[in-house]
Amino acid sequence: MTSPSITREEYRKAKNKRKKRLRPWAFYTFLIIFLSILTYSIYQVYTWSLDNKHTKELTKELADDIKPIKNDSEGELVNPPKEDDKENDYWYYTSLPFYEVDFTKLKEKNSDTIAFIHMFETNINYPVVQTNNNEYYLSRSYDKTKNAAGWVFMDYRNNIDNLSDNTVIYGHGRLDKTVFGSLKNALNKSWQNNKDNYIIWLSTEKENMMFQIFSIYTIEKESYYIETNFKTTKDKETWLNTMQSRNQGIKTTTVSTSDKILTLSTCENAYGGRIVVQAKLIKRQIKE
Template identity: 25%
Template sequence: MKKTISIILIAVFAAVLGASTYFIVRHNKEADKQAELYSNLASVVEASAQTDAEAEPTEPIPYSEEKTLLPELAELFGQNGDLVGWISIADTNINYPVMQSVNEPNFYLKHGFDKEYSEYGCPYVQEDCDVQKPSDNLVIYGHHMKNGSMFAHLDKFKSESFWSEHKTIAFNTLTDRQKYEIVAVFRTVVYTDSPDAFKYYRFVVAGNANEFDSFIAKCKELSFYDTGVTAAYGDKLITLSTCEYSRNNSRLVVVAKRITEGGDADAAQTYAEAAAESQRPD
């Protein structure tokens, strides 16, 4: 009897061990595959940007009646028309294409740039945001992977010392090279009616200056530290969002405002123009 029980236990242990080994091997293969995919894409972008900088000007590729494609993103856009931009942050692993699928809002939550199923997904813009216009706030999601990929390195911004050396984010759309200055870094719970929840993802278009100011004030209130940077109605924002594991349904959020080539925020020069252009009531 004891011998039979021992045999059963060994068989169970072997089955569990086998399943665990299979999971680890499969996970590692997936990690390697995704690392190779995005490394190759980054190489294409960097090589194209370098070639464009060194070569004679080439015929621009039209994107719309008014704008042309950035040369470094043209090849990737040809591979996948859901591409809306490229995001990168110095001294992090964040160097990725950014996607948007309006008709299938969370498609890239579980699919890579190649549209194949993947637990890693690919950073993507919320479906009701307009990258080209752009909306007052572009909400961009990315997974927090244990191997440090996707948006995991947003965790570094919990440290004020890291932020002090990395105050800007590069987010190039298909047609414009852009930089954003960090306004606030915070965590909050989501998808709950808890009084602690801040539903930042609902802020896409400001109905008026008060709505914009209220959003910024809440971001600043929750921020881990004071960046000394704020934003005003007329500024354009990006909000980077990833999972945060200190609480259930917790998210780590980085909010930044677009800065002009001269280093000033959009609103500093266009507040009146933005109000008039958008025809939005105060």
């Protein structure tokens, strides 16, 4: 028995009929996927906006309540150059006043507060917190509420009362320039051309400190630059040479293995890039 044959026209009509049956399903599948992506994107933008709003409100509240004050009292010079090296910027920077804040008020707001950081020509004017890991404040604000903007925090391996070879402070690189979002200013030539910007002030309950920047650069995500202590002097020397060699354009200064280093780190992009600013301790003042 032979199977019935169909004409070319009948085959074409049957094929078109199948296509018509499939088209609504394809359309609705595409529509569901599109609406899901759109809904998720709107939700992400909405929560991002809420997080930014909360961070800005909290930052303003802190700025109104906790104002850094200048302290012109003398301090201890750290690793000064030779006295006859009068042209060294070190002498200019160490003539500047310290900045300090009322830690009693800060501790009342958040008991994890261990320092206050201040940096010219940026929005970096924040209390610094620390806990027993480096994850908590990636997604918590200063008031410890859930917030993708996070807060400015010190590496859990560091001790603010006994500085490591390298003290590391982190913050998200937010597009609205809150937290460490304005650290990218340091990559601009206009910022780098003003030597007054090359100082970072760090105040704690026990002392005020002044750091002179020696290296600014971008790099892919790695762990070498955030090493906190070194087993040998040679290891630290190699590390310092590497950090200095990465410097992108600023007028640098000499660094030695006896220097205490401060590293500020933030994300440059969504692909793991980092913006890094590194400075050495040049002056400190013990609080009475």
